[in-house]
Amino acid sequence: MHKLSDRIQQAIANIEIESLNEMQLKSLKLAGKRKDMVLLSPTGSGKTLAFLLPILNRLDPNKQGIQAMILAPSRELALQIEQVFRSLQSGFKVSCFYGGHPFKTERASLAHPPAVLVGTPGRVADHVRRETFDTDTINTLVLDEFDKALDLGYEAEMITIIGQLANVNYRILTSATKSESIPLYTGLEDYKELNYLQEQVPQKLAFKMVRSTENDKLEALFKLVCTFKGEASLVFCNHRDSVDRISDLLKKQGLAHDTFHGGMEQEERERALIKFRSGSHQMLIATDLASRGLDIPEIKHVVHYQLPLQADQFVHRNGRTARMFAEGTAYLVLRQDEPIPEFIEEKPEELSLPESPVLPEKPEWTTLYIGSGKKEKISKGDIAGLLIKKGHLEMKEIGRIEVLDHTAYVAVSTKKAGKVVHKLKDERIKRKKIKISISR
Numbered sequence: 548m549h550k551l552s553d554r555i556q557q558a559i560a561n562i563e564i565e566s567l568n569e570m571q572l573k574s575l576k577l578a579g580k581r582k583d584m585v586l587l588s589p590t591g592s593g594k595t596l597a598f599l600l601p602i603l604n605r606l607d608p609n610k611q612g613i614q615a616m617i618l619a620p621s622r623e624l625a626l627q628i629e630q631v632f633r634s635l636q637s638g639f640k641v642s643c644f645y646g647g648h649p650f651k652t653e654r655a656s657l658a659h660p661p662a663v664l665v666g667t668p669g670r671v672a673d674h675v676r677r678e679t680f681d682t683d684t685i686n687t688l689v690l691d692e693f694d695k696a697l698d699l700g701y702e703a704e705m706i707t708i709i710g711q712l713a714n715v716n717y718r719i720l721t722s723a724t725k726s727e728s729i730p731l732y733t734g735l736e737d738y739k740e741l742n743y744l745q746e747q748v749p750q751k752l753a754f755k756m757v758r759s760t761e762n763d764k765l766e767a768l769f770k771l772v773c774t775f776k777g778e779a780s781l782v783f784c785n786h787r788d789s790v791d792r793i794s795d796l797l798k799k800q801g802l803a804h805d806t807f808h809g810g811m812e813q814e815e816r817e818r819a820l821i822k823f824r825s826g827s828h829q830m831l832i833a834t835d836l837a838s839r840g841l842d843i844p845e846i847k848h849v850v851h852y853q854l855p856l857q858a859d860q861f862v863h864r865n866g867r868t869a870r871m872f873a874e875g876t877a878y879l880v881l882r883q884d885e886p887i888p889e890f891i892e893e894k895p896e897e898l899s900l901p902e903s904p905v906l907p908e909k910p911e912w913t914t915l916y917i918g919s920g921k922k923e924k925i926s927k928g929d930i931a932g933l934l935i936k937k938g939h940l941e942m943k944e945i946g947r948i949e950v951l952d953h954t955a956y957v958a959v960s961t962k963k964a965g966k967v968v969h970k971l972k973d974e975r976i977k978r979k980k981i982k983i984s985i986s987r
Contacts (some may be wrong), residue, residue: 551567554604559681570593583600585722585739586598587722605687606662611684616685616688616712617689617690618666618708619828622817623816630646631649632665640661646667647812651724652952653679680946688715688717689719709733754876754877754891755896765792765796767900772848781831782832783849783850790832823987826912828975835863840927846875849877850877852880861890879891893913912960913959918981919981920950920953929976931969940959940960
């Protein structure tokens with residue numbers, strides 16, 4: 548077994564996991580040999596740790612400037628990577644650069660450059676063009692979900708960025724799919740591939756299907772999701788307008804849910820994920836944008852309202868459930884004459900839908916919005932303390948707390964949410980009056 552450094556052992560202890568999985572151990576061993584790596588692994592397999600730990604091993608506490616750059620195709624994935632690195636409590640600074648918030652804030656943070664810079668290609672390329680940081684100090688480059696970045700049209704930005712990284716001597720590319728070729732601009736020549744894609748279909752994933760008696764499948768979908776009884780579910784569509792159309796129906800039916808697709812503003816998408824993680828909404832209707840690289844909880848049910856066009860899309864969607872040691876179910880919603888795609892080899896079990904569906908109970912949690920965050924020196928402890936002392940809540944009535952740069956969100960008991968907002972409307976945290984409301 549590869550001997551772990553003291554730094555890695557401490558990081559593992561900090562995130563409170565008993566041991567690393569085989570992929571993570573192999574990536575550390577390979578990194579020790581200074582060999583570039585292409586890491587292929589399904590969503591939910593621990594890929595982020597598999598590239599962050601080798602980076603952590605390479606960081607020099609005596610070196611100034613950015614040492615490692617990680618490019619991710621979406622803001623959500625970049626923020627997730629940043630969060631995981633912070634959880635390691637390594638003592639090294641990490642920053643996350645992405646579109647949707649002020650460029651000047653990022654520029655100001657570079658007065659004391661991070662050891663690790665995580666960002667989206669568009670925003671990082673903007674920094675490189677403006678020369679806001681020294682690229683010569685960077686020796687490690689990670690392209691996370693690099694195939695997804697190409698699909699989203701970020702090739703020009705990545706060429707711009709990588710072209711300025713003259714001193715990179717270690718590269719990691721990750722993906723949840725096997726690509727036919729690796730672009731030359733990445734600089735990978737002599738590399739080792741770690742391929743864990745042969746285990747793409749989770750062993751504890753069950754496949755089922757329902758057939759609609761109507762050409763329009765909306766009623767069948769509604770009946771199906773009512774059988775979930777409020778358990779976490781993710782409904783996939785191929786198009787944004789389908790997501791919005793389904794959402795409109797479910798709103799009329801009184802079913803708590805949220806939406807997630809590329810046509811939404813970044814802030815809207817971020818809020819939808821926060822409420823989903825907190826349990827305020829137990830169903831998310833989404834395009835394939837939600838199939839990879841998002842920090843969302845274990846999903847019990849994945850529904851293919853519209854069938855994916857390719858096998859790898861099917862795999863990525865299903866990868867949101869039955870992860871690690873959990874169990875889950877993937878459902879196909881089909882019209883009477885709609886065929887099962889050829890890439891689904893085993894015919895799913897067909898379910899009968901209830902004639903009179905019963906709406907699940909309202910979510911236990913309601914998410915509150917607070918108009919202050921990290922930049923105002925607000926912590927999770929500050930928020931919990933306020934809710935207990937001034938809001939008169941018990942700890943069991945407080946759920947997940949997330950603190951962003953200038954905002955924060957906290958889940959509280961739905962039964963107490965309205966009263967808490969009323970009680971705290973004129974309260975302060977650290978002598979500053981806070982804005983608090985139920986998140987919409």
